[in-house]
Amino acid sequence: MSTPYEPYLLTADGTADFGALRRYEERGGWAAARRAVTEMTPAEVIGLVKAAGLRGRGGAGFPAGVKWGFVPPPDRVPGPRYLVVNADESEPGTFKDQALLETDPHLTLEGAVIAAYAIGAETIYIYIRGEMPAEARILQEAIHEAYGAGHLGAGLYDTATRMDVTVHRGAGAYICGEETALLTSLEGGRGYPRIKPPFPAFSGLFGQPTIINNVETLANVPAIVNRGVAWFRSMGTEQSPGGKIFSLSGHLKRPGNYEAPLGIGLLTLLHDPRYGAGPWQERPFKAVIPGGSSVPVLRADELDVRMDFESLQAAGTMLGSGGVIAMDESVDMVEVLYNLARFYHHESCGQCTPCREGTGWTARILRRFHENRGREEDLALLLDIADQMMGKTICPLADALAMPVKSHVTKFPDEFRRHMGGEIPRYVPPSSWAVG
Amino acid sequence: MSLAFSERARAEIDRLLARYPTRGAATLPVLRVAEREFGGIDDDVMVLVADTLDLSPAQVRGVFSFYTHLRRPGWGKYVLQVCATLSCALRGCEGLADHLEARLGIRAGQTTPDRRFTLLKVECLARCGESPVLQVNDDMYVNVTPAKADAILESLP
Numbered sequence A: 001m002s003t004p005y006e007p008y009l010l011t012a013d014g015t016a017d018f019g020a021l022r023r024y025e026e027r028g029g030w031a032a033a034r035r036a037v038t039e040m041t042p043a044e045v046i047g048l049v050k051a052a053g054l055r056g057r058g059g060a061g062f063p064a065g066v067k068w069g070f071v072p073p074p075d076r077v078p079g080p081r082y083l084v085v086n087a088d089e090s091e092p093g094t095f096k097d098q099a100l101l102e103t104d105p106h107l108t109l110e111g112a113v114i115a116a117y118a119i120g121a122e123t124i125y126i127y128i129r130g131e132m133p134a135e136a137r138i139l140q141e142a143i144h145e146a147y148g149a150g151h152l153g154a155g156l157y158d159t160a161t162r163m164d165v166t167v168h169r170g171a172g173a174y175i176c177g178e179e180t181a182l183l184t185s186l187e188g189g190r191g192y193p194r195i196k197p198p199f200p201a202f203s204g205l206f207g208q209p210t211i212i213n214n215v216e217t218l219a220n221v222p223a224i225v226n227r228g229v230a231w232f233r234s235m236g237t238e239q240s241p242g243g244k245i246f247s248l249s250g251h252l253k254r255p256g257n258y259e260a261p262l263g264i265g266l267l268t269l270l271h272d273p274r275y276g277a278g279p280w281q282e283r284p285f286k287a288v289i290p291g292g293s294s295v296p297v298l299r300a301d302e303l304d305v306r307m308d309f310e311s312l313q314a315a316g317t318m319l320g321s322g323g324v325i326a327m328d329e330s331v332d333m334v335e336v337l338y339n340l341a342r343f344y345h346h347e348s349c350g351q352c353t354p355c356r357e358g359t360g361w362t363a364r365i366l367r368r369f370h371e372n373r374g375r376e377e378d379l380a381l382l383l384d385i386a387d388q389m390m391g392k393t394i395c396p397l398a399d400a401l402a403m404p405v406k407s408h409v410t411k412f413p414d415e416f417r418r419h420m421g422g423e424i425p426r427y428v429p430p431s432s433w434a435v436g
Numbered sequence B: 001m002s003l004a005f006s007e008r009a010r011a012e013i014d015r016l017l018a019r020y021p022t023r024g025a026a027t028l029p030v031l032r033v034a035e036r037e038f039g040g041i042d043d044d045v046m047v048l049v050a051d052t053l054d055l056s057p058a059q060v061r062g063v064f065s066f067y068t069h070l071r072r073p074g075w076g077k078y079v080l081q082v083c084a085t086l087s088c089a090l091r092g093c094e095g096l097a098d099h100l101e102a103r104l105g106i107r108a109g110q111t112t113p114d115r116r117f118t119l120l121k122v123e124c125l126a127r128c129g130e131s132p133v134l135q136v137n138d139d140m141y142v143n144v145t146p147a148k149a150d151a152i153l154e155s156l157p
């Protein structure tokens, strides 16, 4: 905490247009990939990232180096390996990967090349969400530049390594951000998640060993190679080392992406003039969702927490994607939950009964509350449905609605009781237009 | 049934196919080519895509129907997508949507009779810090006030 935090993720200004490569190289870019490929063995790269303790930034927080180490050796599983970049960013309240790709595409590319080298992959697929055509073009241009400069292609840095990158555009489906759904989609199917095991590290894309990493996770890798484990661990906490991009949205004076060390106080992010700068209309905060829409909500009296994996878990919620959604006292928590239930019901792939039925049932009950026709027994029913959704499905999308339901209903029961035929105060109704 | 890809599109499809170990994996990319080539994806286009990739038409229909972002036949020249998910709802996307509905005289989900505009409410567009957010075909606009929306619509050719 003594030395001020120095950003290393969001360091480029504005949109990366033609010539992004030159500007990236001027900032020392691509030196880490060259160094990893020419001076380090794959095992050394994995060991370095393990020692740094880099945890996945896509939501689950799994240690990246450990995951890379799961890829079996070629004598056990022959054939190609794949590195897949998860650029499907669609968790409501999260917009960090968009910023990384728009402003500095080479950073993620370089991280991906290092990761691919570490796991013995010669092919990288970047799965980018369909609603980001501009970012896909920027990436495509960066890839073109990187081939031209010898950072991609055959005989990488005069070694026998080859590296190819393909940008693959999604087409509008939140569930394709879930790693196994992403693989199914990339293979050309409907985006259905798969049962694990087998884990993708053994049998993933086209049945071959595959590692999937989030954009921001990979964007951390070049700096770790360049500056080492001690530097990386000088930021953040013991269990959550490094920096993080926090996406702040909702009722703040300065919504936006802010890079800060993991473990920074949520109150600092919300109130400090360098970050969120406090509530936009001077009304106190009522609630904050700290890690993207899928995690339990925090009440105003619970905001004194640190933004790292372990602290938020101890507080009964999760760091998730690091998307902080701030809501002031004008907000009606019933409408908030209704908006989210509608979203998850719309995005359920429908394979699992508890998810397909549970998200729909939850949304219908909340619609009743929205129409001021809630019943006391519905509160227990909502919790019961949430219990039946938790941990009983192929992928965690069902949990991603069940957890918000539980936290909203148990932390704000009086707001639900107002929607039982009584007079509803004139709140900001966040979802009345969005009623599907 | 005389539908066919142009020479240029076929060359692009060949380049796409070279990037994947299976033909099926090129389904979404080829649907994108078809979208550009034919302006939307109807059943004839899906049959053509299936033939091109050695898939059955049912397979392509199944994939197409799963994804919301591919152009449906009947959509207008400009597809206006307003994000309606939580962060944007907190910052007044409703006002923008109401304004567009009133200006165009249609409800969300509908297309103007002259087939110029389709208005859609969509889920999070990953620009939650700059809401309200409006995507017009491939172009993203942020912090969109009703006046800014008017200016955007008037600037369209």
Ligand SMILES: Cc1cc2nc3c(=O)[nH]c(=O)nc-3n(C[C@H](O)[C@H](O)[C@H](O)COP(=O)(O)O)c2cc1C
Pocket (backbone or CB within 6 Å): A055, A056, A057, A058, A059, A060, A061, A062, A064, A086, A087, A088, A089, A090, A091, A174, A175, A176, A177, A178, A179, A180, A212, A213, A214, A215, A217, A218, A395, A396, A397, A400
């Ligand atoms: C419903 C659902 C949606 C997800 N969406 C995304 C996403 O948009 N981007 C992402 O990187 N990870 C997403 N994930 C997490 C991925 O499944 C996976 O954990 C992640 O890509 C692994 O990369 P990391 O270890 O580098 O974080 C999602 C998970 C679930 C269950």
Ligand code: SF4
Pocket (backbone or CB within 6 Å): A175, A192, A193, A347, A348, A349, A350, A351, A352, A353, A355, A356, A393, A394, A395, A396, A397, A398
């Ligand atoms: S939990 Fe929901 S989204 Fe996930 S596989 Fe099951 S039905 Fe599909």
Ligand code: FES
Pocket (backbone or CB within 6 Å): A092, A093, A094, B083, B084, B085, B086, B087, B088, B089, B123, B124, B125, B126, B127, B128, B129, B131, B133
């Ligand atoms: S909630 Fe609207 S862009 Fe994310």
